[in-house]
Amino acid sequence: MPRGILPRGTAFWSALFLLALYLPAVTDFGDAFLNTCVLFGVYAALNLMWALVMGTAGIYSFATLAIAGISGYGAGYAAIELSLPWPAMLAAGAIVGVVVGLLVALPALRLRGVYFALLTFGLVELARSFVVQSKPLGLAQGLYGAPTFAPESLSAVGSGMVRYYAALALVIVALIVYAALDRGRVGTLLRTARGSEPFARGLGIGVVRIRLVVIVVSSAMIGFTGACYLAFFGGISPTIFSFDTLLLLFAMMVVGGIGSARGVLLGTALLLFIDQQFLDAGALRLIAAGVVMLVVTLVTSDGLAGLPAQLRERRAATGSLPTQTEMIR
Amino acid sequence: MDVIFSALSLAAIYGLVAIGVSLTWAALGMLNLAHGVAFAVGAYGGWLAADHLSDSAPVVLAGGVAGGALVGCAIYLLVVVPLYDRPNWETRHLIATLAISLVGANLLLELFGPSAKALPAVFGEGSVTIAGSVVTADKLGAIVSAAVVLGAVAVVLRRSRLGLGLRVLTQDSEGAALVGVSRNRMALGVLALSGGLAGLASVLLAQTFYANPDVGFVPLVKGLLVAVLGGLGSIPGAIVAALVMGVAEALTATYLGQEYVLMTLFVVLAVVLLVRPRGIAGLLEEARA
Amino acid sequence: MLACSDLRRAYGGFVAVDGVTLAIGAGEVLGIAGPNGAGKSTLLDAISGHAPASGGTVTLGERELTGLPAHERARLGLARTYQSPIVPEDLTVREVLDAARWAWSPTLAEERLEEARALVRLAAPERRRAGLLSTLERRKLLLACLLMREPTALLLDEPCSGLVGEEIEELTEIVGDVRRARSLAIGVVEHRLEFLDAVAQRVLVLDRGRILAEGPAAEVFGLPAVRAAYFDAPEVVA
Numbered sequence: 001m002p003r004g005i006l007p008r009g010t011a012f013w014s015a016l017f018l019l020a021l022y023l024p025a026v027t028d029f030g031d032a033f034l035n036t037c038v039l040f041g042v043y044a045a046l047n048l049m050w051a052l053v054m055g056t057a058g059i060y061s062f063a064t065l066a067i068a069g070i071s072g073y074g075a076g077y078a079a080i081e082l083s084l085p086w087p088a089m090l091a092a093g094a095i096v097g098v099v100v101g102l103l104v105a106l107p108a109l110r111l112r113g114v115y116f117a118l119l120t121f122g123l124v125e126l127a128r129s130f131v132v133q134s135k136p137l138g139l140a141q142g143l144y145g146a147p148t149f150a151p152e153s154l155s156a157v158g159s160g161m162v163r164y165y166a167a168l169a170l171v172i173v174a175l176i177v178y179a180a181l182d183r184g185r186v187g188t189l190l191r192t193a194r195g196s197e198p199f200a201r202g203l204g205i206g207v208v209r210i211r212l213v214v215i216v217v218s219s220a221m222i223g224f225t226g227a228c229y230l231a232f233f234g235g236i237s238p239t240i241f242s243f244d245t246l247l248l249l250f251a252m253m254v255v256g257g258i259g260s261a262r263g264v265l266l267g268t269a270l271l272l273f274i275d276q277q278f279l280d281a282g283a284l285r286l287i288a289a290g291v292v293m294l295v296v297t298l299v300t301s302d303g304l305a306g307l308p309a310q311l312r313e314r315r316a317a318t319g320s321l322p323t324q325t326e327m328i329r
Numbered sequence: 330m331d332v333i334f335s336a337l338s339l340a341a342i343y344g345l346v347a348i349g350v351s352l353t354w355a356a357l358g359m360l361n362l363a364h365g366v367a368f369a370v371g372a373y374g375g376w377l378a379a380d381h382l383s384d385s386a387p388v389v390l391a392g393g394v395a396g397g398a399l400v401g402c403a404i405y406l407l408v409v410v411p412l413y414d415r416p417n418w419e420t421r422h423l424i425a426t427l428a429i430s431l432v433g434a435n436l437l438l439e440l441f442g443p444s445a446k447a448l449p450a451v452f453g454e455g456s457v458t459i460a461g462s463v464v465t466a467d468k469l470g471a472i473v474s475a476a477v478v479l480g481a482v483a484v485v486l487r488r489s490r491l492g493l494g495l496r497v498l499t500q501d502s503e504g505a506a507l508v509g510v511s512r513n514r515m516a517l518g519v520l521a522l523s524g525g526l527a528g529l530a531s532v533l534l535a536q537t538f539y540a541n542p543d544v545g546f547v548p549l550v551k552g553l554l555v556a557v558l559g560g561l562g563s564i565p566g567a568i569v570a571a572l573v574m575g576v577a578e579a580l581t582a583t584y585l586g587q588e589y590v591l592m593t594l595f596v597v598l599a600v601v602l603l604v605r606p607r608g609i610a611g612l613l614e615e616a617r618a
Numbered sequence: 619m620l621a622c623s624d625l626r627r628a629y630g631g632f633v634a635v636d637g638v639t640l641a642i643g644a645g646e647v648l649g650i651a652g653p654n655g656a657g658k659s660t661l662l663d664a665i666s667g668h669a670p671a672s673g674g675t676v677t678l679g680e681r682e683l684t685g686l687p688a689h690e691r692a693r694l695g696l697a698r699t700y701q702s703p704i705v706p707e708d709l710t711v712r713e714v715l716d717a718a719r720w721a722w723s724p725t726l727a728e729e730r731l732e733e734a735r736a737l738v739r740l741a742a743p744e745r746r747r748a749g750l751l752s753t754l755e756r757r758k759l760l761l762a763c764l765l766m767r768e769p770t771a772l773l774l775d776e777p778c779s780g781l782v783g784e785e786i787e788e789l790t791e792i793v794g795d796v797r798r799a800r801s802l803a804i805g806v807v808e809h810r811l812e813f814l815d816a817v818a819q820r821v822l823v824l825d826r827g828r829i830l831a832e833g834p835a836a837e838v839f840g841l842p843a844v845r846a847a848y849f850d851a852p853e854v855v856a
């Protein structure tokens with residue numbers, strides 16, 4: 001394979017970036033479309049971090065939304081009580097994220113995959129039952145009145161643009177964090193440990209430390225994103241802790257493919273589109289998401305974005321002699 | 330005394346759900362996140378049977394078991410057949426079973442609507458007084474029948490070919506293939522059995538959990554908790570864990586309030602797992618050694 | 619020099635390694651043989667820290683390793699391979715080599731990677747997934763990763779299992795090359811006696827967790843006690 005001057009994928013990402021940059025100029029934005037774009041930004045950022053933990057590091061964590069929600073609630077509550085401006089709220093979100101992430105990390109480093117998955121499932125439910133019973137956090141209605149990105153003095157169109165570009169910036173920050181931890185030294189070591197832990201330890205890789213790093217960094221970003229959600233919408237409600245939301249985000253991540261940023265963005269866009277299409281269709285909405293998730297899982301081994309590689313490998317396997325890999329344990 | 334009876338009835342139900350989770354894990358290395366669907370479909374199966382056939386206890390119970398077992402077979406066809414032994418099975422089975430649980434619950438919502446359906450009390454409306462406290466016939470019936478079924482399953486798994494094959498599989502999967510134990514055939518049996526047990530549990534519990542589309546969620550979470558607390562793959566572990574969790578839940582609900590139940594259960598699980606990463610099964614093994 | 623003294627390892631009540639004392643000098647190859655289930659792999663696990671020992675000590679040169687976690691022991695210069703050739707299957711050959719280069723700071727220079735790759739004659743294409751490599755290539759890949767850090771001791775667990783004639787010859791040559799180039803202490807667990815005969819100066823026979831005999835290969839396998847251990851074992855060894 002020839003190696004270009006620019007890293008692989010530069011053309012793809014530049015094109016995508018330019019498209020996103022000029023999108024507001026070429027289409028006229030309805031309120032609904034704008035909200036979808038903002039939601040995409042939040043979901044994409046969360047899913048990228050989740051993919052880092054679950055895909056790159058191979059830690060079966062379902063704590064993403066719990067961390068996002070707890071940070072959002074925590075930062076929002078602090079911002080409302082202390083009348084903080086939004087930048088302080090975002091910082092608070094990141095801090096709460098790190099604290100919750102560290103609490104989650106303690107068992108992660110000791111427990112086997114499924115055991116940990118379950119414990120984190122529980123965390124979401126725990127957070128939900130706590131929030132809906134807490135008066136200061138707004139019970140089932142949610143917490144409102146948080147500071148937002150767009151100042152009140154701005155026109156409707158102007159505030160729309162501010163929110164749009166804030167969402168774009170959020171996705172870009174998440175992509176940078178993703179790229180920094182998925183490739184290069186940290187990513188390679190994480191994926192080595194995921195592939196075979198004895199192998200990694202045999203090479204002298206400090207598996208525990210490297211996993212701690214990914215959990216802390218991703219949790220900070222997830223907490224930050226949780227606070228961004230409030231800065232976009234002015235509030236947060238317990239639905240962020242609902243099982244359906246968790247499943248929807250999980251579906252987004254796995255349909256596109258946990259293994260790459262492209263896959264995560266693709267899956268997020270696809271399922272968000274389906275979700276919005278069926279918004280008024282009640283149960284059909286989640287049925288559609290579930291069916292897509294099931295079909296993609298049955299057909300592809302690594303999500304839609306992994307499909308080209310999967311086909312290539314299959315062609316190679318049928319074209320040449322069978323490999324020896326499965327012969328020996 | 331009241332607390333003891335509610336603890337026992339909770340333990341009985343959780344035991345039925347958790348054993349399915351544990352068995353499936355032992356046979357296939359699969360955490361069945363669609364187990365809640367079996368519970369929910371079991372409840373509707375019981376309701377349909379009572380509505381269309383007869384509301385005598387055996388018919389309603391059979392309806393529940395059949396509904397649950399059907400879901401087990403569906404999971405076998407949709408998840409195990411296409412995905413087992415393929416790349417990324419560990420992740421993909423989680424995704425597929427989650428997807429089924431999402432589709433299942435919402436399909437029930439589409440078909441039957443959001444309102445809860447009441448099932449007939451299979452053990453009648455009466456009550457008995459034991460040691461000074463009043464126990465409804467329903468609760469007593471649920472405890473006794475769940476205990477009987479659990480005992481029967483445990484015995485069958487010790488004696489039968491299915492049980493033997495299962496033990497061989499958990500010990501050494503390649504050796505099992507050599508002596509002719511087929512994981513595939515075993516899987517269908519295990520999933521149908523697990524589903525049936527969940528369906529049974531849901532009919533037994535129908536006076537507490539009315540049949541509604543989301544009814545499987547809480548039992549799924551608690552069943553998973555109990556199975557994991559017991560140590561996945563261990564039947565004795567699951568039974569002990571069901572008792573522990575039943576007691577913890579009954580005590581919490583009585584003295585602290587229902588809203589703290591889940592929190593207590595998680596704290597119990599977290600503490601046990603942090604001390605013994607393999608759960609109660611690990612403790613049992615050490616006690617034996 | 620790698621040494622362990624009175625090393626033990628028990629699973630529940632079953633003692634798999636029962637007080638083993640051995641020493642391997644720099645530049646020496648020690649063969650470790652014994653019937654199936656004798657505790658050879660468990661011995662390596664206990665030495666390398668992959669499974670904690672229940673008693674006894676391990677030293678590497680002047681350094682006491684007892685109680686350290688596996689990755690610390692690796693950093694101090696103790697390398698080992700496994701009975702099944704485990705490599706992270708999803709990664710490419712290049713990524714696996716990079717992981718070794720980056721495993722802990724300081725990062726190694728590219729030349730060290732090339733040197734190790736040449737020493738073990740690893741020819742697999744860099745972009746191939748490690749999961750698609752043959753058994754021998756996987757073993758070479760793992761060896762290259764380990765040798766990059768210039769360990770002072772190397773433990774090999776059944777390096778010949780799953781290999782055929784020519785491959786075994788190549789591996790014999792590689793082990794010889796490594797010994798000459800690096801003068802490290804090498805311990806080889808192996809069932810194939812002709813392999814041990816070719817690479818090892820000294821052989822130790824393990825049976826039921828204890829050392830049964832020790833000495834030059836030709837002598838040791840002639841001993842009646844050793845023959846009895848092999849014939850009493852449930853499986854006959856080639």
Ligand SMILES: Nc1ncnc2c1ncn2[C@@H]1O[C@H](COP(=O)(O)OP(=O)(O)OP(=O)(O)O)[C@@H](O)[C@H]1O
Nearest residue numbers: 629632634652653654655656657658659660661701
């Ligand atoms: N995790 C474990 N739990 C309980 N017993 C174990 C465990 N691992 C190994 N054993 C037992 O310890 C003994 C030694 O096993 P070990 O794998 O070290 O033998 P070995 O000499 O390497 O055999 P082989 O030549 O087959 O590789 C065996 O009897 C085995 O059954």
Ligand SMILES: [Mg+2]
Nearest residue numbers: 658659660701
């Ligand atoms: Mg061995």
